[in-house]
Amino acid sequence: MQNKVSRIIIDTNLWISFLITKDFTKLDEIIFSRQAVLVFSQELLDEFLEVARRPKFRRFFSSSDIEEILETIDEYADFVNVQTQVEVCRDPKDNFLLSLSVDGNADILLTGDKDLLDLAKFGETTIITISDFLQDE
Template sequence: MGQNRRVTSVRTVLDTNVLVSALLFHSSTLAWLRGAWRSGRILPLASRTTTQELIRVLAYPKFALNANEQRDLLDDYLPACEIVTIPVLPPEVPECRDPFDRQFLELALAGNAEVLVTGDVDLLALAERFAVPILSSRKFRQILDHEESLDS
């Protein structure tokens, strides 16, 4: 076994688009994330606002999910999460072009995240100016796979 073996889960913020793809599309390139939180490889972080957004997005007509299907998806994800309370005076984050992206940056700081995973180009553009690594899902998977190979 490698000496760098990680015994704790990676504290991870998943933006809504990444999360919805992982939940809904079993053959998507993001489906592996579901296994990662189920196995404890990652510890997803959620806040009230990110959870509310997830609930809202799962109800979009384009997904054609009934209330039971939406609840099943939430029941798969939310129990794996650590719920983080964002302070009344949230942490200071860089300016975002999309104000809805702030919630993920605030969650990453308030929850002591090790990584924020996104496909959003606006969030990825902030990577150089943010205290928490902001990575694409592809890059995050490469890092996790590399750590796993070191443990073997």
């Protein structure tokens, strides 16, 4: 029996963490296992770029580091045109991820955001930390 490929959203806070620590082990485990498809939207990409380009992060990673992440996203992500509007998260700025989870048929949303983690599940999407996800693998 073949394992199901999971459709996974990775929140911006984790992308930034990968860049700061320069530890891509967990990301590689997800992407290169071929057991996952990254689910992305223009809004998630825009948020990532906005956060990554903040002056406070310049000392942690370079523009070329950001470019490498963008190449990975471009190669491995399924870009979704989000139409659904969701208004359920305590932090309204996180609702776009829940909308993406609906329109992108995401199985999992990986995040470190407590407002999202407290939901635990939204529709068919399980919301967990990357550590919990990798332990379950």
